[in-house]
Amino acid sequence: MKAIITALLLAAAGLAHAAPNNASPIYGVTLPDGYRKWQFIAPAHETPPLDELRVVVGNPVAMAAIEKNQLPFPDGTVLVKLAWKHVQSTESPAAYVPGAASTVQVMVKDSKKYASTGGWGFGRFINGKPADEAQHQTCWGCHQALVKNHDFVFTRLAP
Amino acid sequence: MKAIITALLLAAAGLAHAAPNNASPIYGVTLPDGYRKWQFIAPAHETPPLDELRVVVGNPVAMAAIEKNQLPFPDGTVLVKLAWKHVQSTESPAAYVPGAASTVQVMVKDSKKYASTGGWGFGRFINGKPADEAQHQTCWGCHQALVKNHDFVFTRLAP
Numbered sequence: 001m002k003a004i005i006t007a008l009l010l011a012a013a014g015l016a017h018a019a020p021n022n023a024s025p026i027y028g029v030t031l032p033d034g035y036r037k038w039q040f041i042a043p044a045h046e047t048p049p050l051d052e053l054r055v056v057v058g059n060p061v062a063m064a065a066i067e068k069n070q071l072p073f074p075d076g077t078v079l080v081k082l083a084w085k086h087v088q089s090t091e092s093p094a095a096y097v098p099g100a101a102s103t104v105q106v107m108v109k110d111s112k113k114y115a116s117t118g119g120w121g122f123g124r125f126i127n128g129k130p131a132d133e134a135q136h137q138t139c140w141g142c143h144q145a146l147v148k149n150h151d152f153v154f155t156r157l158a159p
Numbered sequence: 160m161k162a163i164i165t166a167l168l169l170a171a172a173g174l175a176h177a178a179p180n181n182a183s184p185i186y187g188v189t190l191p192d193g194y195r196k197w198q199f200i201a202p203a204h205e206t207p208p209l210d211e212l213r214v215v216v217g218n219p220v221a222m223a224a225i226e227k228n229q230l231p232f233p234d235g236t237v238l239v240k241l242a243w244k245h246v247q248s249t250e251s252p253a254a255y256v257p258g259a260a261s262t263v264q265v266m267v268k269d270s271k272k273y274a275s276t277g278g279w280g281f282g283r284f285i286n287g288k289p290a291d292e293a294q295h296q297t298c299w300g301c302h303q304a305l306v307k308n309h310d311f312v313f314t315r316l317a318p
Contacts, residue, residue, distance in 0.1 A: 037198050039198075040214055040216070042257050043214050044212070044248075044254050044255065045204045045245065045255040046253060046254050046255075047254070050253070053202045053204060055199055055214065055317070057199070082317070084318070091305045091306055091313060092305060094206050095203050095204065095205050095206070095313075096205075097203050097204075097314075097315070098201050098202065098318070101317075101318045146250050147250055154251060158212075158257040159243070159257070159259070159260045
């Protein structure tokens, strides 16, 4: 009996390690610590239906690669895209500013772990929780189709 | 003669110190070193005729104040707004991304030096050079009229 309980506990611990409930389906990507303070790469405006303002930030590995135009990005690169609803300013009506946060999306470079998806693992988070598997099945196809000549990354450094 | 030359040199040095040619008219604000790597506060989208994407960043004094909701901003605060033309992405047509850089605008808090303008000095730069005096005469009136309840600063921290 004791052996069975021990085996069950070990199995449970193993499952928890393999797929923590704050990690993205398919890829197992989590939100990196401290990303809100990372250096920004560029902003973007996504028209409706998404209707968002966005800022992409990079960790130090990403920024070092970008500074020397290094492609493909090295292992350890992490890119995070923050997004908010695109809302008209009440104080300056010609301007649109961030409304409620919508998604936070993460790309992690690990050329071995993610060899079948260009070396990138993807994560999409809403209120800090990973989106479902169906949403994560859409990431790679789009990045692969549209930006294969830029190591599957849309964002370029804003001058 | 020697005394006259010395006096002229001193006067020239004094003028150069008072208004270096990379400083804004009226305020004498210069572009701060390293601002491109500062933490971002928020993005914005300015509709035509300006037609820009923008990111506002803050120096460490600014970010510390923002984290604790400190108003007015303390002396030493520097805010920088980077702006680019709002250009449709060729790779993802629903998105607009940064085109050419347009202006870089700076606000510096010094409650004594800039006492007559809410404690703020302003600088607007195009290709690294300060814009003319007429442009700088517009800064304070607009900030004073529209955002006096937020220490004359439009930008809020994006969540």
